[in-house]
Amino acid sequence: MKNLIKSSITLATLATLFFAEWVMAETQVNIVGLFNSKAVLIINGGKPKTLSVGQSSDGVKLLAANSQTATLQVEGVTKQLGMGQAASIGGANANSSPSVTLYADKHGHFTSDCSINGASLKFLVDTGATTVALNSGDAEFAKIDYKRGEPVLVGTANGVVKAYKVSLANLKIGAITLSQVEASVLEGGSPSIVLLGMSALNRLEMKRQDIALTLTKKY
Numbered sequence: 443m444k445n446l447i448k449s450s451i452t453l454a455t456l457a458t459l460f461f462a463e464w465v466m467a468e469t470q471v472n473i474v475g476l477f478n479s480k481a482v483l484i485i486n487g488g489k490p491k492t493l494s495v496g497q498s499s500d501g502v503k504l505l506a507a508n509s510q511t512a513t514l515q516v517e518g519v520t521k522q523l524g525m526g527q528a529a530s531i532g533g534a535n536a537n538s539s540p541s542v543t544l545y546a547d548k549h550g551h552f553t554s555d556c557s558i559n560g561a562s563l564k565f566l567v568d569t570g571a572t573t574v575a576l577n578s579g580d581a582e583f584a585k586i587d588y589k590r591g592e593p594v595l596v597g598t599a600n601g602v603v604k605a606y607k608v609s610l611a612n613l614k615i616g617a618i619t620l621s622q623v624e625a626s627v628l629e630g631g632s633p634s635i636v637l638l639g640m641s642a643l644n645r646l647e648m649k650r651q652d653i654a655l656t657l658t659k660k661y
Contacts, residue, residue: 469485469486469500469502470485470486470487470528470529470543471485471502471516471523471528471529472484472485472527472528472543472654473524473525473526473527473528473545474525474526474545475490475492475525476507476509476510476511476512476524476525477509478507478508478509479495479507479508480493480494480495480504481493481504481507481512483499483504485499485500485502486500488500495507501516502514502515502516503515503516505520510524510525511523524554524555525547526544526545526546526547526552526554527544527554527555528542528543528544528554528616529542529616529617539658539660540617540618540658540659541616541657541658541659542554542615542617542618542656542657543656543657544567544654544655544656544657545655546653546654546655551566552566553565553566553635554615555615556614556636556638557613557614558576558580558584558586558610558612558613558614558636559584559585559586559610559611559612560612561580561584561585563576563580563583563584563635563636564636565615565635565636565637565638566633566636566637566638567643568637568638568639569643571638571639571640572639572640572641573624573625573626573639573640573641574610574613574623574625574626574636574637574639574641574642575605575625575627575628575633575636575637576626576627576628576633576636576637577627577629577630577631578627578628578629578630580636581608584610586610588606588608588627590606590608591606591607591608591627592607593605593606594606594607594626596628598628598632600632603628603630603632604629605626605627605628606626606627606629607624607625607626608624608625608626608627609622609623610623610624610625613642615638615657618646618657618658618659619659620642620659623642623645625641643657645659645660645661646658646659646660647660
């Protein structure tokens with residue numbers, strides 16, 4: 443009987459440890475409001491919570507905040523996020539596909555940070571764009587030799603402009619990484635922000651609920 447009780451306790455302890463590890467791996471923080479020394483967070487899909495610098499909630503501690511960014515600490519991991527940005531902190535569940543949740547700005551647009559070939563850029567979700575689109579300056583910043591791509595003419599709000607078809611070696615949004623993504627590089631300064639078009643979005647599952655848009659990698 444004692445051995446049975448001991449075994450039950452051991453199993454319960456292991457289950458608790460496993461659950462704690464799973465929760466830590468799945469901790470997702472979304473920034474929905476930023477102020478000096480305060481931030482409004484959504485943690486693991488819960489209700490928005492306002493934290494002042496030094497305060498903690500659900501294992502997430504606010505270290506610093508201003509109108510541009512919030513610095514958070516989760517289980518010893520420090521992460522800096524901007525307005526509308528989301529991140530899974532502590533890794534991802536091995537049994538689930540990586541995902542990221544974005545929140546609409548006051549104009550209803552979904553924008554956040556991304557990384558192209560290791561270069562940090564900002565993007566806008568654009569379901570009307572056939573491919574990922576970026577200007578030549580951002581392409582050069584991401585070390586893309588775009589003039590070796592296929593020259594094409596594309597229609598924009600400013601008329602027809604010259605562009606180059608290229609393949610992005612690496613596009614990263616939060617925990618999501620896509621490889622060999624078709625893109626168009628437009629000469630000049632337009633678009634001013636990377637347009638996340640259908641060449642990337644077709645590889646993601648998009649689920650919208652109110653002002654939240656969750657992107658989940660399909661393949």
